[in-house]
Amino acid sequence: MSKGIDFKSIDNSMNIPRIGGESLLPNDIGWPVNPNGENLTFIMNLPTNFLNETHQFNYPEDKTISVFTTYNKGYFLDLIGYHGDEDELEGIKDGFTKVIMHSVGTLRNESEFLIPAKEIILGEEVVELDYFRGSLIGENPVFLQNEQLALGNYRFCLQIYEGDFPEEFGTIFNLGDSVGYLYLNEEVSEDIGLFFTQCT
Structure with a gap:
């Protein structure tokens, strides 16, 4: 079963399912940097308790998963996209996006950019x-091009439409x-997740 996601703007960055806001990445974990030397931008927080409930994962309780992506004012679409090509997948795994489970x-924010927070509902x-x-x-994902992607043990969790981010992002x-x-x-x-984009 799949459910649509609604969003509600929030003023703070609590440990709730949300896009944007500040990360809760502990200070003893280095902020992720892509192969070009750019600090990644934090885009999503997903508590493990929420994921265990919605997807029947068996993750440790009271932790969270942070999702980061390359973002700048130039062209970077090819760095974060994956359509089944091995080179694309390797680029993502090399760190143009990053998914981290942590306490x-x-x-905390060490990106040049800070996305206003929206709760995932x-x-x-x-x-x-x-x-x-x-x-x-x-x-099941929607609009996924090449549904036979070589993703091994990874299971689909969610998809985020770019237009659901705040207007300035x-x-x-x-x-x-x-x-x-x-x-x-x-x-x-250590390879808890993969995040990539496709243009529909």
């Missing part, structure tokens, strides 16, 4: 997936009409 630290069940256009959480994925896909490893490891 809950204090509020589960909406109604999406029945007609073929006609759905937007952010959702559940079992409406090109967070470099285009304005892209979808970000988050896949998570069912086993706890």
Whole structure:
């Protein structure tokens, strides 16, 4: 079952499912940097308790997962996109995006950019997936090009439509009409997840 995602602007950066705001990455974990030497931008916080409930993962309780991506004012679409090409996947794994499971630290931001926070709220069940256009959480992605992606133990978690970010970050994925896909490893490891984008 898949559910649409609604968003509500919030003033703070609590440990709740949200896009934007400050990261809760502990100070003893280095801020992720891409191969070009740029600090990644924090885009999403997902508590493990929330993921265990919605996806029946067996993650440690009271931790959280942070998602980061390359973002700048230039062209970077090819650095964060994945359509099945091995070179694209290797680039993402090299650090142009990053997914980290960690303990809950204090509020922190080391990116040049700070996205206003929006709470992720589960909406109604999406029945007609073929006609759905937007952010959702559940079992199956929508608009995914090449559904036979070589993702191994990673399982689809959610997708975020670029247009659901605050207006000033409406090109967070470099285009304005892209979808970000988050896949998570069912086993706890350093490679806990993959985040990539596709343009529909």
